[in-house]
Amino acid sequence: MAKTLDLFWHEHPLYEKYRMFTCQECHRSAIPFFEVFYGCFRCNIKWHPYCVPRSTKNINHPCHPNHPLEVLLQGPPSYSDEKCSLCQRKLSNFVYHCKLCNFSIDMECGNRPPPHKVDHPKCHEHALTLMGREVSFTCNACGTHGERNPYVCLPCSVMFHYDCIDLPHVININRHDHRISHSYPLKRGNWVCEICRQDINTTYGGYSCNKCPDFFVHSKCATRKDVWDGTELEGIPEEVVDVAPFEVIEEGVIYHFSHEKHNLFLIEDVFIDGAEDMHCEACARPVSSEKHYKCVECKFILHEECANLPLTKRHGLSTGIFYLRFGKDFSEQNFSCDACNRDGRGFSYKDEEGVVLDVLCASLSFFKHPKLHPHTLFLTTIDRGTCLACGENKLNVLRCVDCDYSLDYKCATLPLVIKHRCDTHYLVLRSGEEAPEGKYWCEICEAETNPERWFYTCDDCGVVCHIECVTGDFLNIKPGIIMKNRENKFEVGFNDHDSRPKCTDCGSRCRFPRFFKVTRKNIEYYYCSKACFQNAKF
Structure with missing residues (x-):
């Protein structure tokens, strides 16, 4: 039977119990079976015991x-x-x-008052004493300002926040593949934090990498919940993991673990005109002028960059380790990327929490294309922001630290050049700042374009196209892919003919470069977009 309590601040008796709950006072959830709570049956309200007063006394x-x-x-x-x-x-x-x-x-x-004295703090070799008063100081462990109650070591003339006296010594963060360790002061130099991209004052503490001499992170940035997994690694041996995805057979020839049948040969110095039918097995994007590995006995192709994708990696959108998924079991499954929200079919990365990234988003740690934006963009926070390329408000955006410019992952992974049936030349991605003066209409849908948004254009012919009209919803799915589900057959078709199929859902001619064709009981249905396909009932 649950223990009951009568506390002066609530009109009903309270019971004491262990269970998953959210505290009415601090609004934080408890870990199931590890924290006790006080609850009221009548009001259906629960509190942490340390979040409520026990007495009316001062x-x-x-x-x-x-x-x-x-x-x-x-x-x-x-x-x-x-x-x-x-x-x-x-x-x-x-x-x-x-x-x-x-x-x-x-x-x-x-x-839960802080202790008056800390005998063995992680941040300092001597005992620290609480200075219980209002005093302005800079914490020696993190370099940020404090206004009261520092822990001090008078012989050394150092002060620390209470939250910083036990900063972890050795950790893994999701912005770097190696462990980083805390020290103060840091090695002198003009360093920039690899997370927030702001300057680091080396007079105070921070994190650095022993293997990468120019990798430094602010203490507060490194221990953010969205950056660090909360595990202290001091004293734990570091595991050596082989992340190489292939074996070198000889110069220009590799054995890739995703293609067990044959070796792959490096193809250099080529330009494939009409390469719409040649797509990388990893990213599903066309292969044209890039170096790539090819199987001479079948149609298996990998961009050189995709062939070098590591088997494991870290990414700023999760604190866990991402594992590369490839081969028959995974390349024949559709997935939705949690960064760009595009559907994909090919290689992907997935962590233990179920976060899935396509290989393009997983490989994107920053965005740097001077013709589209003069500064480099980084994932500095996980706050929402408005992408200035498409105008949509997104949760995860890359930000410019020099100006108020944000870019979502969907736009950051757009092809810089792309082939489309509307023009004989390649279309080039341009920013809104490069939009020509006057009004322009999309060559594909014939609707007016927004001069403030990114667009595709032909530098030779001057045609302008909406990005969504050029790419469609199935950019990361290879044309010709066939999927089966019970009595239905799904196929991604390439819309390269003059007689465009009519969408079964919206009734319009499919204007996007790829469409879904569904065969059900020998009857073909066409869907021009993901939205139209989701309206279908199968």
Whole structure:
């Protein structure tokens, strides 16, 4: 039977139990079977025990030693900034407060006060003592500003945030393939943080790579939840993993693990006109002027870059390790990339949490094309942003640290040049800043183009096309691919004929370069886009 409690701030008896829940006060979820909570059967509300007051009595707190703190049950007073003076989280209903100093802390900071002395901190070789007062300082471990309650070592004249005294020494982050370690001060130099892309002050602490002499990261950036998996690796031997995807047989000849039948031969210095029927098995994009590996006995082709894809890698969209999926079991399965939301069929990367990336997005750590934008773009945060190439608001965008410019993964992985039936020449990707003056209409759909968005154009003929009209929804699926599902046969068709098929769903002629053809009971149905195909009921 659950233990019951009568606490002064709630009108009903509370019970004590272990279970998955979300705390009414701090709004954080508990780990199932590892945290106890107080709950009310009648109100269906639950709290962490440390997020509620135990008594109406004032408390003494080491971070505010001059005055006692009183319990407030209706939130912080209106004259306060409504943030906890220690952890800076937004205050909720229960608050410890000093009217004389306008000092407020939440229940967790009040019921779990920091220790007065830390004998063996990770950040320093000596014991540290809490300075329980308001004082402006710069933390020696992370280099950021603090306003109160530092931990100090007076003989060494150093100060640390409470959150920084146990920063992990050795960690893996999702922006680098090697381990990085914490130290202070850092090696002198003009370093830029590899995550936020801001300058690093080497007077203070940070993380660096022992194998890469110019890789440095701010302490706060390296330990972000979206960057670090939370595992301290000090004392744990590093595993040596072979990530090479092929064996070299001789110069220009490899045995690739994704093609067990035959060796692949490197093809150099070629230009394949009309290469629409030759597509890379990994990324599904056409093979034209790029170096590539080819099987002389069958139609298996890999871009040289795709042939060198590592078997494992890290990526900024997950803290886990991504594993390359290839071969018959995976290349014959459709997937949706969690970065660009394109459907794909070919090689992909997947981590243990189920995040799936196509090989183009998985290989994209930054975007640098001066003709499209003068600065380099990086994945600095995982906040939402508006892509200035297409105008859509996306969760994951690459950002420019020099100006307010963002680009989503779908636009960042667009082909720089592409062949389309609307023109005899290759179409070139251009930014909105390069749009010609006046009004222009898309050569394919004949609708007006937006001069502020990216577009495709022919430098010889001057035609202008919408990006979506040139690429369609099935850019990462090879034409000719046939899939079967029970009594249905699905095929990705290449729309290269004058008599374009009519879409079964919307009734218009398919204007995109690829379409879905579904054969059901010997009857053919055509779908011009992913949206139209999803409307079909099979």
